[in-house]
Amino acid sequence: MERTLAETIKEITKKHLEENNGLIMGQCLTAVGWVNHTVPDCENIIELPMIDVAGSGIVAGAALVGRRPIFVIRFQDFINLNSSFIVDYAAKTKYLFGYGTPIFIRALSTEGKGAGPTHSAISHSYFMHVPGIKVCSPMTPGEYQEIWDEFMKDDCPMYVSEHRHSFNQTKELEDIILPNADITLYGISASRFNMIEAAKELEKKNIKCNLSHILWLKPLSLDRMIKPLKESKLGLVIDSDFEIAGASQSIAYELMKQTGYRVEALGAEDRPTGTYERYENGTPKVEKIVEKTKNLLKKK
Amino acid sequence: MVLIDEKKFLDIYRKMDYTRKFENQVMSAVDKGEIKCPVYLSIGQEAISSTLSVFYKPDLIFTQHRGHSVYLAYGGDIGKLIDELLGKDSGCNRGRGGSPGIQDLGIGMIGHHGLIGENVPIAVGAALGDPSKKVLCVFGDGAAEEDYVFTAMGFAVTHKLPVFFVCEDNNLSILTKKSERRSWELTDATKAIGMPSANIPDDPFVIAEYVKEFRNNLPAFLNCRTCRHRWHTGTGEDGKPEKDRLEIFREELIKNGLEHKIYRTEQLNGVEVEKLWKEHLQKQ
Numbered sequence: 356m357e358r359t360l361a362e363t364i365k366e367i368t369k370k371h372l373e374e375n376n377g378l379i380m381g382q383c384l385t386a387v388g389w390v391n392h393t394v395p396d397c398e399n400i401i402e403l404p405m406i407d408v409a410g411s412g413i414v415a416g417a418a419l420v421g422r423r424p425i426f427v428i429r430f431q432d433f434i435n436l437n438s439s440f441i442v443d444y445a446a447k448t449k450y451l452f453g454y455g456t457p458i459f460i461r462a463l464s465t466e467g468k469g470a471g472p473t474h475s476a477i478s479h480s481y482f483m484h485v486p487g488i489k490v491c492s493p494m495t496p497g498e499y500q501e502i503w504d505e506f507m508k509d510d511c512p513m514y515v516s517e518h519r520h521s522f523n524q525t526k527e528l529e530d531i532i533l534p535n536a537d538i539t540l541y542g543i544s545a546s547r548f549n550m551i552e553a554a555k556e557l558e559k560k561n562i563k564c565n566l567s568h569i570l571w572l573k574p575l576s577l578d579r580m581i582k583p584l585k586e587s588k589l590g591l592v593i594d595s596d597f598e599i600a601g602a603s604q605s606i607a608y609e610l611m612k613q614t615g616y617r618v619e620a621l622g623a624e625d626r627p628t629g630t631y632e633r634y635e636n637g638t639p640k641v642e643k644i645v646e647k648t649k650n651l652l653k654k655k
Numbered sequence: 656m657v658l659i660d661e662k663k664f665l666d667i668y669r670k671m672d673y674t675r676k677f678e679n680q681v682m683s684a685v686d687k688g689e690i691k692c693p694v695y696l697s698i699g700q701e702a703i704s705s706t707l708s709v710f711y712k713p714d715l716i717f718t719q720h721r722g723h724s725v726y727l728a729y730g731g732d733i734g735k736l737i738d739e740l741l742g743k744d745s746g747c748n749r750g751r752g753g754s755p756g757i758q759d760l761g762i763g764m765i766g767h768h769g770l771i772g773e774n775v776p777i778a779v780g781a782a783l784g785d786p787s788k789k790v791l792c793v794f795g796d797g798a799a800e801e802d803y804v805f806t807a808m809g810f811a812v813t814h815k816l817p818v819f820f821v822c823e824d825n826n827l828s829i830l831t832k833k834s835e836r837r838s839w840e841l842t843d844a845t846k847a848i849g850m851p852s853a854n855i856p857d858d859p860f861v862i863a864e865y866v867k868e869f870r871n872n873l874p875a876f877l878n879c880r881t882c883r884h885r886w887h888t889g890t891g892e893d894g895k896p897e898k899d900r901l902e903i904f905r906e907e908l909i910k911n912g913l914e915h916k917i918y919r920t921e922q923l924n925g926v927e928v929e930k931l932w933k934e935h936l937q938k939q
Binding site: 403444 | 749756783
């Protein structure tokens with residue numbers, strides 16, 4: 356039977372806690388649902404009190420003495436309070452002091468169902484701006500294993516932008532490169548699922564889309580991403596995080612710089628999220644991706 | 656007062672005097688333009704770390720920006736400290752930390768990145784990660800007001816972590832007095848959560864008694880009231896300091912008949928410190 360992403364996270368964590376003397380630390384880890392069934396019931400779970408700010412400092416200290424803690428932020432919005440020790444300390448120790456502070460930061464996000472203004476953020480773009488930290492957004496079991504293996508290779512802290520909409524995912528998401536494609540769509544985080552649906556809608560209108568999935572945001576490797584763009588000569592980077600000064604704009608800029616082809620960005624709107632559905636903000640909906648793509652093609 | 660343990664108190668004096676002489680050289684190098692980074696001097700506060708180092712032997716030490724005295728008292732590499740202040744690659748942080756970011760892993764001293772009080776949660780986390788290690792965590796009265804300091808101390812109480820917290824309370828945050836910033840003492844709060852705590856002067860005889868009492872009953876907290884002689888940053892001063900613990904302690908030891916040993920210590924310290932600074936400045 357295929358493993359879901361949530362089961363994969365749980366298995367990786369269990370192995371780390373039981374075999375590597377690792378730690379998992381966070382608030383309410385063993386409460387209802389055990390963080391969407393991603394936390395195993397075993398030793399080395401540290402329930403942090405509601406001490407946002409100090410919490411990440413304690414995690415950093417545990418990392419310094421070799422415990423390679425997994426730090427769970429149940430809603431990415433909460434990272435704002437916890438970020439000082441990550442941005443100001445963990446990301447800098449390698450450069451300043453010669454040793455790293457390896458923290459695996461599981462930053463979860465969600466959208467809809469009234470998540471509202473402080474429980475729906477996706478904040479990977481903030482961390483792309485910080486030297487000394489790796490940033491990724493895995494949406495499949497295989498990708499999660501890949502980023503975990505990468506984390507264990509060195510002592511660099513890693514910001515893992517997770518999305519609850521992906522936790523039941525069992526299949527890998529492969530790039531699609533079509534002959535004579537009209538556009539290349541690049542997806543980040545949960546927008547990858549909407550991107551796939553949008554491509555199906557566009558196909559019905561005889562618009563052929565290459566699909567390119569972005570796992571690593573920092574360091575960013577453009578090699579695999581450039582080839583389909585050279586074929587389609589037009590690109591769109593779609594992200595669940597805010598578009599303005601965010602990952603989508605940054606990567607679109609890098610792609611344009613490398614190829615000279617037009618690449619635009621589409622992400623969450625530059626406004627807070629409201630609680631009720633009509634005020635939601637976040638991953639661009641399928642219709643919005645379709646509309647944006649059609650408009651871009653008109654300019655091609 | 657009759658000294659029960661003459662050797663230990665002479666050692667405390669040796670360390671205090673050494674630190675003072677070292678920092679006098681720092682001031683001279685700053686004033687001559689040989690040191691170009693901001694410096695955070697411990698002058699006036701030497702008694703705390705000097706006494707701690709004689710009676711408490713931690714595996715890991717977490718300080719903050721005003722860390723020269725802790726570094727020297729616990730036997731950090733002096734040449735590397737001088738080189739760090741001079742911004743050399745051979746410095747204890749390869750010239751990347753400067754005065755506020757010193758470290759020496761040989762004595763278990765972890766580098767500080769420059770944000771006050773952040774060493775407290777980090778120290779607590781290190782003790783959680785490896786409870787076999789005894790930890791010393793030194794911060795100031797300004798840092799004591801950072802919300803994450805008390806919450807981290809609370810976590811240490813909950814998990815019974817072996818951390819000795821020490822506040823070098825010089826009553827000043829830059830130049831703002833404690834009474835203008837708050838109406839409470841951190842020791843009242845820590846006592847309330849069950850941590851052995853005391854608010855005491857920086858008198859080595861008093862510190863020694865409390866360290867001996869607390870060191871096997873961690874986590875514990877000592878708030879030591881002291882007097883910073885120089886500005887928050889740099890070598891400047893605002894008139895004569897309220898007290899000079901080094902002088903007061905020296906008089907006490909002399910009253911106890913240690914005059915000759917004191918003179919000898921001062922002479923040896925003076926020669927060594929001067930020689931080291933000369934050597935490292937010449938290498939520039």
